[in-house]
Each structure stands twice: as C-alpha cells, then as structure tokens.
Amino acid sequence: MGYRIVVAGATGNVGREMLNILEERHFPVDELAVLASRRSQGTEVTFADKTLKIQDIEQFDFSGWDMALFAIGSDATKKFAPIAAAAGCVVIDNSSLYRYDPDVPLIVPECNADAIHGYAKKNIIANPNCSTAQMVVALKPLHDRAKIKRVVVSTYQSVSGSGKDAMDELWDQTKAVYNPTSDVPPKVYTKEIAFNVIPHIDVFMEDGSTKEEWKMVAETKKIVDTNIKVTATCVRVPVFVGHSESINIEFEDFLDEDEARDILRESPGIMVIDKREDGGYVTPKECVGDFATFISRIRQDSTVENGLNLWCVSDNLRKGAALNAVQIAETLGREVLKKG
Known part of the structure; x- marks a missing residue:
C-alpha cells in the first residue's frame, strides 16, 4: 500500500526535480x-510511464491526500499550505515561510530525522535553504564527535537557485x-x-548581512545546535547548477583531519573525494544529477585551535531542495504514517 502524493509547483525547476526523484527512488x-x-492548467508533465496534466491549485481538494510537496514560493504557500494541512494532507514546504516557526520542524533527515514527529502541531514540515542543507549534512557528524563552536562559510551559489529566469539570464548574457x-x-x-560574481543573495538586512546569510545562521542553529556560531558570506556565481561552499570549522575538541575524513566517509548522504593531486576534488559541474553531498579539501587550520577546512559541493536542485523534500516524505512515511 502506497501514498497519495501531491506535487505543487510541478512545472518549475524544483517541482520537476521532485517528480524525477520520486521516480528514481521508487x-x-x-x-x-x-x-x-x-x-499552467492542462500543461503535461511525465512521471514514470505516465503523462499527467497540471491541475489548478486554486480548485484542488486536498482531502484524502497523504502528503503534498510544495515548491510554489512563500506567497502561494501562505495561502495554500494551511488549506492542505487542515484537510489532513501533510505539507512538506520548500519555501522559507515556515522554517523559523517553532511549531514547524525544519528537517534534514541525515541530521535530525527524530524532529519529524513535531509535524503534528501544524501538519507542516519545512525544507531548509539550499545552502544550509548541504552544509549541515557535513557538519552534523563532525559536531557529534568534537562539538563545533564556530563556522565561517563562504558560498558559491549557482543561478538555478534563483529559478529558470536566472538561468536564462546567464545563458543570454x-x-x-x-x-x-x-x-x-x-x-x-x-x-x-555572466563572467562575474555577485556578493548579494536575497535582501540586505540592518546589520549588513543578506537574508541568505542570515538563513544559514538561523537554520544551522535550528537543525544542528543552537550554540553553534555561524558567519556566512553568500555569493552568486556564473554556474548553472550546483552550489559550492568553503567551510572553516572551529571545534571545542581537537579533531584530526584523517579522523574527520573517516567520519565523513561513513556518514549518510556524503561522498568524500579528497586526493591531494590535480583534479582530486569535486566541482559543481561534476555533482549535477547526483544525490550525494561531496566533500573535498579536508585539512587542518593551524591559525585557530582545533580548526578544520573543507570544500562542500552539492546539486542545489536535489539535496538543496527536491531530494531533501522527498527524503522528508520517506522519513514521514517510515516513522509516522507507515503505509508504504
């Protein structure tokens, strides 16, 4: 016995990727x-061997549906998520609307799957920001071993994070x-x-940071540990798909780079490719279409006590959005609904 699933925003980049991943992961x-x-009503999309027609979300009745994967942005989510939730359909939301709501769990299954049970307060689960999702997958197993005090992260984020119009703009320019x-x-x-980098993602805030940077701080604290200090600089780069991050970590206890490498190799969702030679690392172009978060360039930072540096790359449309949403659905089905 399986589930009755809704994908809202199925014509967008993330929605289409959700359909692909639901199929790929069976x-x-x-x-x-x-x-x-x-x-978009009447537009056709494919799933497995079927052709499905887009339905108008305004007219849709969520009653009797088990889960709805939302990729429709905060404004539309604000209107339709409560409607779906009230009808008994659990909403897994990719927008930022509910991420900081204390009554809504913010889930990265590799990090805090147990928090899934908090969904019942509002019948809504939040998916984190794309840049946060891949970072916390790397941080959590290291934090469990040596306890992280502070993280300094610089991101190199692809234009697909801004949607199809941004990808077209890069192509045309x-x-x-x-x-x-x-x-x-x-x-x-x-x-x-094109041929440029822009140190500006989302709106500026009073302290000079951008909202994207603030999101990484707030979400890391909610997912991993409220005591971790995070400072971020988020940069848009002329890459179509795939986010990269340079992460500097300061721990409370010493963690040797070789042990860190072994920990990450054994951790779920992570692929370590870390050879100290030409090409012995992963770039965003190489991670496109993959489920894993790739870690390279693991090395001690001798400028601080108990410091490590690493390079983190992931397909932002997958782990940063659609894949994580499907993994949440899998966790919900396995741990709570138990139908599939």
Missing part, C-alpha cells in the same frame, strides 16, 4: 496529482559577450552575472 506512490497556477551588437542588461540580478 517512492511508493499509489496516486499522484500535479498542481500549479491556473495559467554569456552569448552576448561574444556578440558585440547584443546587450542583455540584468533583470534577475543587480549586476551582470
């Missing part, structure tokens, strides 16, 4: 509904570089993204 789907806004008669001014971003 999630026990008895029935699947695909939703989007009215303008890249082509325009080689065509002197063509000009593609920035619309999605504040400055040209």
